Amino acid sequence: MRIRILGSAAGGGFPQWNCNCDNCRGVREGSIAAKPRNQSSIAISANNEDWVLFNASPDIRAQIESFPALQPARAHRDTAIAAILLVDAQIDHTTGLLLLREHTKPWDVYCTAAVKEDLTTGFPIFNILEHFRGVNWHPVATDETPFTMPQAAGIEFTAVPLKSEAPPYSPHRHNTVPGDNIGVRVRDLSTGKNLFYAPGLGEIDEHIEHYMRDADCVLVDGTLWTDDEMIRGGFSNKRGIDMGHLDQSGDGGIVERLRRLDRPRKVLIHINNTNPILNEQSAQRQLLHDAGIEVAEDGMEITL
Known part of the structure; x- marks a missing residue:
C-alpha cells in the first residue's frame, strides 16, 4: 500500500498568505531551514492505479500537478482519483471539491452523515456540485465496522469517531456528535499492514490508543506545539483544544502519547504555520527527532 502526502500543513498552508509570524517570514526570506507546505491531504493506493483521495484541500490543483500518478493519462479528461473520503467538513479538507467540478461523472464521496449535513447546509458544497456532475454520497458508519470501496481494490477502511471539534458553520459546533470527526484505519488486504490517519485529534483515549498501538504507521495531528500557541503569538484568542487539536508538548500531549508506542x-501531519517544528533547526524539531517522531512534508511517501 502506497501513501502519498499531498499536503502536510494545517488550514492556510505554509506560509499562510497573510501571516508574518517568525516561521512564515523566515520561509519567505529563506532565513530558516523550512519547506513550504500545502494544506493537509493524502492519497492512498494498493495497486498504483486507483487512488483514494483523503480530504480535498483548497490546494488540490497544485497537489495533482505535483504527483503524476493522479494526472490524466488514459483519456482526454480523466484522473486516477477513484474516490474521495472526507474525515470532517472543515474548509481546509473540503473546499477542493469545488475545484474538482470539471470531473466527467459524479464524484464518489465517502463521509459520515454528520459531515454530509454540514456540506449541504452551513457549507453547502454538495448542493453547488449538483449544478455540475454532482456527488454520489456513500455513508460512512461510525460503529467501526470495516468497509471496502469498489473503486479501491485491496484496501479496507475503518472509520473511528474522534473527540475533536465541528466547523464553525456546523450545528454541532461545541456539541459534537459521532461522525463530525473521524480517524481512519486503512488496511492493505494483501499484507495486513495498516495506517491510522487522524489529522484532527482533540483527545487520545484508551480506545484511540489501541488503534494507534496496532498500526504499522500513525499519521496524526501535528497542528500546535503548545495549547496556547496562537494566543501567545497574538494570532487568535483560541486555544488548540478549542479548535479540536491536542497540543504536542503538554502533559498528555501527542508527543508523550506517541512515545508510548513501540x-x-x-508521523505528524496538519502542521500549523506557527508551530516551531516547521523549523528544521529548532529545539522542538530536535526533540521530535530524539523521540523517533517524523514531521510530514509535501511529497513524502510511505509504503506499507
Whole structure:
C-alpha cells in the first residue's frame, strides 16, 4: 500500500498568505531551514492505479500537478482519483471539491452523515456540485465496522469517531456528535499492514490508543506545539483544544502519547504555520527527532 502526502500543513498552508509570524517570514526570506507546505491531504493506493483521495484541500490543483500518478493519462479528461473520503467538513479538507467540478461523472464521496449535513447546509458544497456532475454520497458508519470501496481494490477502511471539534458553520459546533470527526484505519488486504490517519485529534483515549498501538504507521495531528500557541503569538484568542487539536508538548500531549508506542512509524501531519517544528533547526524539531517522531512534508511517501 502506497501513501502519498499531498499536503502536510494545517488550514492556510505554509506560509499562510497573510501571516508574518517568525516561521512564515523566515520561509519567505529563506532565513530558516523550512519547506513550504500545502494544506493537509493524502492519497492512498494498493495497486498504483486507483487512488483514494483523503480530504480535498483548497490546494488540490497544485497537489495533482505535483504527483503524476493522479494526472490524466488514459483519456482526454480523466484522473486516477477513484474516490474521495472526507474525515470532517472543515474548509481546509473540503473546499477542493469545488475545484474538482470539471470531473466527467459524479464524484464518489465517502463521509459520515454528520459531515454530509454540514456540506449541504452551513457549507453547502454538495448542493453547488449538483449544478455540475454532482456527488454520489456513500455513508460512512461510525460503529467501526470495516468497509471496502469498489473503486479501491485491496484496501479496507475503518472509520473511528474522534473527540475533536465541528466547523464553525456546523450545528454541532461545541456539541459534537459521532461522525463530525473521524480517524481512519486503512488496511492493505494483501499484507495486513495498516495506517491510522487522524489529522484532527482533540483527545487520545484508551480506545484511540489501541488503534494507534496496532498500526504499522500513525499519521496524526501535528497542528500546535503548545495549547496556547496562537494566543501567545497574538494570532487568535483560541486555544488548540478549542479548535479540536491536542497540543504536542503538554502533559498528555501527542508527543508523550506517541512515545508510548513501540510498533508504528510515527508521523505528524496538519502542521500549523506557527508551530516551531516547521523549523528544521529548532529545539522542538530536535526533540521530535530524539523521540523517533517524523514531521510530514509535501511529497513524502510511505509504503506499507
